[in-house]
Amino acid sequence: MVEAKxxxxxxxxxxxxxxxxxxxxxxxxxxxxxxxxxxxxxxVCPWKGTAHYYSLxxxxxxxxxxxxxxxxxxxxxxxxxxxxxxxxxxxxx
Numbered sequence: 382m383v384e385a386k387x388x389x390x391x392x393x394x395x396x397x398x399x400x401x402x403x404x405x406x407x408x409x410x411x412x413x414x415x416x417x418x419x420x421x422x423x424x425v426c427p428w429k430g431t432a433h434y435y436s437l438x439x440x441x442x443x444x445x446x447x448x449x450x451x452x453x454x455x456x457x458x459x460x461x462x463x464x465x466x467x468x469x470x471x472x473x474x
Contacts, residue, residue, distance in 0.1 A: 383395060387437055404467075412448075422434040430453060434447075
């Protein structure tokens with residue numbers, strides 16, 4: 382079981398993560414959606430496509446753009462469709 386935690390709260394938990402470039406991508410249904418807020422931030426990966434971000438809101442604290450996902454990944458990255466990954470101090474393990 383892999384978990385993502387930040388600010389004392391479990392953000393996600395799953396035994397079905399996909400690891401790409403050292404990051405665990407959690408199935409969206411394993412993420413506590415009540416802690417996510419959509420962000421306008423995007424970035425582009427040459428082989429995965431355009432990443433979109435969420436900010437985490439936990440107990441009054443905000444971690445801006447701490448989660449990302451690819452809503453329409455390129456063919457080479459199809460395995461991460463419908464999945465979310467974390468960074469910016471989110472403990473994953």
